[in-house]
Amino acid sequence: MPRPANVLHLGIKELRALLRDPAMMTLIVYAFTLSIYASATSVPEIPHRAAIAVVDEDRSPASERLLDALQAPYFLAPQRVAHEEMDAGMDAGRYTFTLDIPPGFQRDLLDGETVTLQLNVDATQISQAFTGAGHLQQIIHSEVAAFLDGPGATGEPAVQAVIRAAYNPNLIESWFGAVNDVINHVTMLSIILTGAALIREREHGTIEHLLVMPVTPFEIMLAKVWSMGLVVLVASTLALHLVVHRWLGVPLAGSFALFLLGTMLHLFATTSMGIFFGTVARSMPQLGLLIILTLIPLQMLSGGTTPRESMPAFIQDIMLVAPTTHFVMLSQGILFRGAGLSVVWPQFAALMAIGTLFFTFALSRLRKSLG
Structure with missing residues (x-):
């Protein structure tokens, strides 16, 4: 069993190391502020001041x-x-x-x-x-x-279709783009931060210090998962409140606490993926290449950019093992449609199962790499 004191102090060490990394801190601030605003407003859904x-x-x-x-x-x-x-x-x-x-x-x-x-x-x-x-x-x-x-003439056709757009009555594209960008950045940064934390240990030579300390690989991994997951969780919470809701004026319909619970389950899976990539890569450039190869399919095929129903059936089946698929479904259900736990519990269960699988596999890989 992990010792809570070891996990706590190791996690605090990770947070201090992150605060001393200006490149990572800049990436976090930019990803959850200007990047969200730019992504939501870069492509107008209607012509604006067209010449x-x-x-x-x-x-x-x-x-x-x-x-x-x-x-x-x-x-x-x-x-x-x-x-x-x-x-x-x-x-x-x-x-x-x-x-x-x-x-x-x-x-x-x-x-x-x-x-x-x-x-x-x-x-x-x-x-x-x-x-x-x-x-x-x-x-x-x-x-x-x-x-x-002429004036006063109705000109009504014989058949008229009355269209009602639910959840986004004005069809404002920035509403969808802003929330989807937060979802993508939660996935991206959780993988990058945990993978970089492990690479940083190896590059700075502190991994040897950990090996001679009375800590286990399980405790090391738990510390990196909770510390980096906490950073992404706090950043995404502030982004939704300050950037998405206040700055862009996007209404958030559902329970924010329920969304945060789903985000934590998603972070449990994605931070484990980051640990696995950190054990495979031997440098930050290698880690970046691995993340690019993985992140683009996760974002494009999870249903956040295009509906899953428009994809081939075998792609839909394959992407059910990806945590992003279930995170996109529960996020859109909660934040847009106001769905409760009775609606999104299958996604919660799937994230718990996928996270447990990824964590176990990454822990096994970490033990071999440290040994």
């Missing part, structure tokens, strides 16, 4: 109605340009969108004829181009329909 130029060859009330609909904050004020200026502006990158309204636009609309507008999109601005083109099409269709129906 647009309009060639209005009709100069009619119908064309003016279209220009008036292009408003902030989605678009900058439309610039009226000539044909030659439209092409030159696109080539120079001054406009993301250019709209050409042909002559006779209003007349053809009132005559019931099909009218074609030319919309040019600068696809090098991929985030704006992808969402902005659809946004512009929706504006054009709605304004043309309102112009033709």
